[in-house]
Amino acid sequence: MGRSWRFVIAWLSAAVAAVTVSWLGVRLGVAPAITDEAPVAIDANRRYTEVRFGVADALPSSAAPATPRPSHSSPRPRRKPSSAAATRTTTPRPAPSLTSASPSPSPAPPAPDVRPRYRVQSEGGDVIVAYSSTRIDVVGADPLPGYAVTVTRRSDTLVVARLAGPSHASVITLYWNAGPGAQIVEEYGG
Template identity: 30%
Template sequence: MRRTLRYAAIWCGATVVAVSVSWFGVRGVLRNEFVDDVNVEPFLAQTIAADDNAPRVVPPPKPTQKPTPTPKPTSTPTPRRTTIKPTTSKTSAPTPRKPPKVITVKGGEVVFTLGPEGCRLVSATPVSGYTAKVARADGWIRVDLAKGGHGTGVFCISHEQRTDTWEY
């Protein structure tokens, strides 16, 4: 019995040493190949639990126009000659908005809007027991609906005007 345990201990030790040596030899190559050529920008992540009574993830609206300053009144008004002309209003047809894209997965529901300005997260609603984690960077938004170590990542990619899901 002792002989068997000794052989098992020696085999486990040799396996650990071999895996460690292999990892330290390969990790530099893997890091150079896959990590160095990717420009990762920092992003802000938010986490919301479904069981909490916390507000849902809703980004603040982006201003579309800068406010115009009000003109200052002059001290002496100058008389002007006014001519009444018929006015024609140039009303442009409203640009059709795409309806929001609703993605329903096992962990909850995520709603995006896709438009010429990119994608925008409308809401991320996890089901009971799941959490929603939002990550943003230029050109994409990722929402993870997770429970424990498993969940679904929902992506919105601005320049491709599409959404995608990924199970893990």
């Protein structure tokens, strides 16, 4: 009886070793196929470029276009009282009651946008982008002749700018991922 147990234990050990070696081999061979990112098909009509920006890449504040400020209308000039009105006696006005609403203060002018700006270059033209960790805005565009610019906001930190021409389009995806970045996809007509 003791001898049969040894054969059973030897057989179980060999089976466990075989399953372990097979599992490791399959895991190593299949691991590249089961990653977090979906595989990207190679397209001959597209070219991908990834750009990351640093502090040294920021445009000088004088080169960045200023954001348009709302125009404030000038107050109307006051009319001078006529000489007849100046000779009239004025009656004192009653004091305003405490229950009357006081006029609301005028809104403060918006603070200047001090976010760093970066120029993202593509074959369809350039876009100038203001980046921060909470918001990304396209503040200017310089498309090539014949190209039209459209900007689509996906979220506060994800904006897509498309510079489309007759047989080519540059799609620039602007994002914030631990710093400013952009992905440029050049799409060629075929």
